[in-house]
Amino acid sequence: MSEIKKAQQAKQVIIDEIKEKLSRAKSAVVIDYMGITVEQADAMRKNLREADVDYTVYKNTLMKRAIEGTEFEALGEVLEGPSAFALSYDDVTAPARVLSKAMKDFEKMSFKAAVVEGSFYDAAGVEALAKIPGREELIAKFMGSIQSPVSKAVRTFAAIRDDKAAQEA
Structure with a gap:
């Protein structure tokens, strides 16, 4: 088998x-990753792994x-110049969120x-996505917003009951 065929395979x-x-994948984020040290890249990869994000550098031609x-x-x-790819299989905003934090810390990468x-998002759109809280945080906020009116109603009914009991006594 020729060397060319082996390379193609x-x-x-x-x-x-x-x-x-x-x-x-439910989402894919492409970044320019140049200018970070190996230690910074390792720290970023660790944070991405913890968020269940697959982060890999592929040649642009292969990715295309x-x-x-x-x-x-x-x-x-x-896909021009150095490109890294962050893929998420569950939380669609996780790659943008984690990478945005890394960009603030390292100041050398860009979306x-x-x-x-x-849906396609340009660099500005990805930055907006990064500001969306994660699924767990959104669920917690939603549950809090549901509980708040119910809690108020319970307190109001309890106050009415207590007031009525005080009037009867």
Whole structure:
């Protein structure tokens, strides 16, 4: 087998890996990752892993071939220069949130674009996504907003009952 065929097969394995990940992903964020140290990159990867985000650096040409015909195809227009990819399979805003925090800490990376549940976002759109709280926090806020009126009603009824009991005594 020629060296060229071996190289093509090796590239196809990577493309298939990317396609498999994208088939499960609900969101993908592309960043320019240049200018960070190895220690900073390791710290960022740890935070991404804790948020269940798959963070990988692929060659742009391989990524372009892998996203052809998928909902992530729009990302091809930003694949110039150094690019890293953060994929989330559950919490669609997790990659943007975690990377945004890293960017504040390291000040050298920048968002390129994202696709979240089929919708394309430019760099400004990704920054807006990063401000959306995570699923667990949103659920907690929702539950708090539901409990607040119920708690007020219970306190009001209790006060009426106590007042009525005081009047009868």
